Amino acid sequence: MNLLDNHVHTTFSIDGKDSMETVIRRGIDIGVNHLTFTDHMEFHNDRFSIDFDKYCSSITELREKYKNYINIYTGIEVGYQKHVKDKINEILSYYPFDFILCSTHTVDKIDVPNKKFFEGYTKEEAYRKYFQSILDTVRSFDDYNVYGHLDYVIRYGNFENNKVIYNDYKDVLDAILKHIIYSDKGIEVNTSGFRYGVESVHPNTSILRRYKELGGEIITVGSDSHRATDVCKDFHRAYEMLKYLDYKYVCMFMERVPVFMSIEKSRDGVVA
Numbered sequence: 001m002n003l004l005d006n007h008v009h010t011t012f013s014i015d016g017k018d019s020m021e022t023v024i025r026r027g028i029d030i031g032v033n034h035l036t037f038t039d040h041m042e043f044h045n046d047r048f049s050i051d052f053d054k055y056c057s058s059i060t061e062l063r064e065k066y067k068n069y070i071n072i073y074t075g076i077e078v079g080y081q082k083h084v085k086d087k088i089n090e091i092l093s094y095y096p097f098d099f100i101l102c103s104t105h106t107v108d109k110i111d112v113p114n115k116k117f118f119e120g121y122t123k124e125e126a127y128r129k130y131f132q133s134i135l136d137t138v139r140s141f142d143d144y145n146v147y148g149h150l151d152y153v154i155r156y157g158n159f160e161n162n163k164v165i166y167n168d169y170k171d172v173l174d175a176i177l178k179h180i181i182y183s184d185k186g187i188e189v190n191t192s193g194f195r196y197g198v199e200s201v202h203p204n205t206s207i208l209r210r211y212k213e214l215g216g217e218i219i220t221v222g223s224d225s226h227r228a229t230d231v232c233k234d235f236h237r238a239y240e241m242l243k244y245l246d247y248k249y250v251c252m253f254m255e256r257v258p259v260f261m262s263i264e265k266s267r268d269g270v271v272a
């Protein structure tokens with residue numbers, strides 16, 4: 001039985017609500033076996049948003065303290081921005097991360113949640129701008145394991161229907177997925193979509209189906225929790241969907257190496 005969450009924020013993230021220790025205790029209470037912290041590494045106002053030394057030493061200390069109850073791993077969620085690529089690479093090679101989750105939260109220095117990102121664009125144009133930025137990232141940046149919430153853009157557009165239909169973006173999505181697969185990376189199944197009212201995991205079923213058709217195997221499941229009570233939230237829905245698509249394994253990472261775990265043996269999320 002292996003209950004794991006690969007995408008967890010704490011107060012080391014600006015938008016995190018609960019301390020690392022509170023999150024760990026919650027994880028233990030609900031029976032989590034493997035917990036990977038992925039606090040935000042964002043570059044804004046000429047600096048990174050996290051104190052890496054403190055972050056890594058806190059994880060080391062708490063990993064030791066709770067080692068008989070839960071396995072804790074050091075991950076990071078890189079909010080990739082091309083103008084700071086060298087700085088990002090430097091930090092990632094310096095600290096001993098188990099897992100690097102690459103996410104696109106910002107395109108051309110504009111945050112995707114900001115309505116400016118969408119101004120003057122149709123839905124298709126805005127979504128293509130987002131996906132093209134991911135394609136540019138996977139082509140030029142290599143130091144990550146898994147790409148986070150591939151269709152995150154759908155949370156923020158103010159359109160009548162925010163959904164991404166795979167066929168409408170097939171060209172760019174296929175290019176992204178193929179690049180990820182051929183470079184031995186993976187994608188994330190992120191359950192926060194249910195909490196953001198998009199009624200789906202990120203990315204949606206059509207994209208996950210295509211990833212499998214193209215030969216994709218590396219999948220991590222993450223809650224993207226920003227409070228302790230959201231750890232492993234809605235995982236039963238993610239696992240049901242993965243089983244429906246005939247996926248057999250999910251992954252976690254230790255020292256940047258994927259460990260495959262049978263979905264059958266991974267316990268469904270216990271949090272309703």
Ligand SMILES: [Zn+2]
Pocket residue numbers: 077103105148149
């Ligand atoms: Zn994110």
Ligand SMILES: [Zn+2]
Pocket residue numbers: 007009077224
């Ligand atoms: Zn996150």
